[in-house]
Amino acid sequence: MKIGLLFSGQGAQQVGMGADLYANVPEYQQVIDRASQVLGYDLAQLTAEDEQKLAQTQYVQPAILAMSTGIITALGDTLPKPIAGLGLSLGEYSALTAAGVMDYEQAVAIIKDRGAYMQAVGNANPGKMVAIMGDDQALIEGVLEKLQSQGKRVYAANYNTFAQLVIGGIAEDVDEAVTALTEAGIKRTVALPVSGAFHTPLLQEAADQLGERIADETFHEMTFPIYSNTTSDVFDIDQLHDVLTRQLMSPTYFAQALQKMLDAGVDTLIEVGPSSTLIKFAKKIAPKTVKRYAITDLESFNEVKALLTSEEGV
Template identity: 70%
Template sequence: MKLGILFSGQGAQKAGMGLDLYQNIPAYQATVDQASSILGYDLQEVANDDAKIKQTAYAQPAILTMSNAIINALGDALPTPVAGLGLSLGEYSALSASGALDFDQAVAIIKDRGMYMQTVGDANPGKMVAVMGDNQKLVADVLTTLQADGKHVYPANYNTFAQLVIGGVPRDVDVAMTALSEAGIQRMVELPVSGAFHTPLLTDAATQLTERLSGETFRDMQYPVYSNTTGKQFTKEMLFNTLTKQIISPTYFAQAMQNMLDLGVDTFLEVGPSDTLIKFAKKIAPKDVKRYAITDLESFNAVKEMLVAEGENV
């Protein structure tokens, strides 16, 4: 097995996430309690609160903690991955799991990052829309034309090679949707977010994060982790510059996943509250690449059993 681990991004959160894992797996519970002591509130209690978990400031630490708690709970059953990849926020989960960031350090950073993005997003409301279709150059060209006309709408997430999320000022995104329809785009889906993440609308948050990360120390990774911002492997030397640009730069998840496949990954495992990235993998990876997700106790037990059996057959 050549394993690639995928770490859920913001938007994966849901009320009650991780509760059955917290109640039944001591190693999982210990990780969540560790995060709670850093955050200054009961994280599992927040994760159970439908109103709070929808907020960026709470969702980001909750998702990062759940992902790392699953990794910790798997313990020796988990083989050393060929590579890791997280979507946006999930990069911090991936970097923590790989050893580039200490877990306590990652939680403290994400606590602040979530607050920066919440505050700036509230002050600069945005809209994001998933545009379906494999002609992503057409979408980018339409947005470039609109930008030249003073519109604030941008490519934000290259999730698959047939799904590009755009974001910006709500009225300008509406203009873009009309222009894209006229250009032949047939399917677009508005996303349930309040901010235009990975666009220049979050510049103030990026500025705050740059200052926040300036005193942080990064470590060598135990295995490669791919960056959404560049599509390439992180290096310790590039971590600061890449992470500070990440909030306002498009994510190239599809390209990063393709690079993992080129590295030989034949099995993907997503850890976090949802299986969204596994669904992306279905659109990107060949059919013979295996895909699993751990989102709750049932899936945890099934995947752990599979990993143990796989390890015994090596």
């Protein structure tokens, strides 16, 4: 059994996420309460009740980090050492924490500030993001390059699968790109419910702020490899500050990073967090022989834990 861990990113959140885990798994509850101490507010109460705040970047990012870390902590020794880990954007911090690169409280404090920077920049520079469905991603890139040459601010943002590329930028420029892509043969596009054009140059100011914020942070060697969205390769600790800073305004290459994990021998994928979005992406990338599980609540936690502890394994 060669496990690859996947860590949910922003957008996976929902009111009530983790509530049953918090009520029934003491190890999980302790992780959430430790986050509350760092954040200065009751995270369990916020995720259980406050839909308005949970929709805001500055609140949802610590919530997802804490939930993912809580699940990994609660699995404890029943989880074999993973072959590799991969998170989507925010999820990279959960992955790096699981691999011992960051202390948990350190990660919560950084994410608290990262979310605030992104929220503020998104409010000041509203953007739009749209998922473009189609396996000819070179065509999409070509249309964007043509528009950029005309001064339009629209960019490739998230390579989620080899047939889903999210674009982002100034709203009117994104709308123009969607029109051009439709005329070029793209048949399906989906606007995303976000406040900013994340992973595009519109987040330059937030990236600058994050760079200053983490400049003096000390990170540790990975206990297992974590793949970067920004480079699609395993993180180099010596370049971690730079890559995490660039991540905010650079495209994410989740599909390419996941493919490299699979090429490294991963045969079982387990996503931890509020949803199974990354497992759904993986279904489009990984062969059917790769087993896929998502731990999103108490029921799925117990099911996967039982599988991990069974004689047959996962």
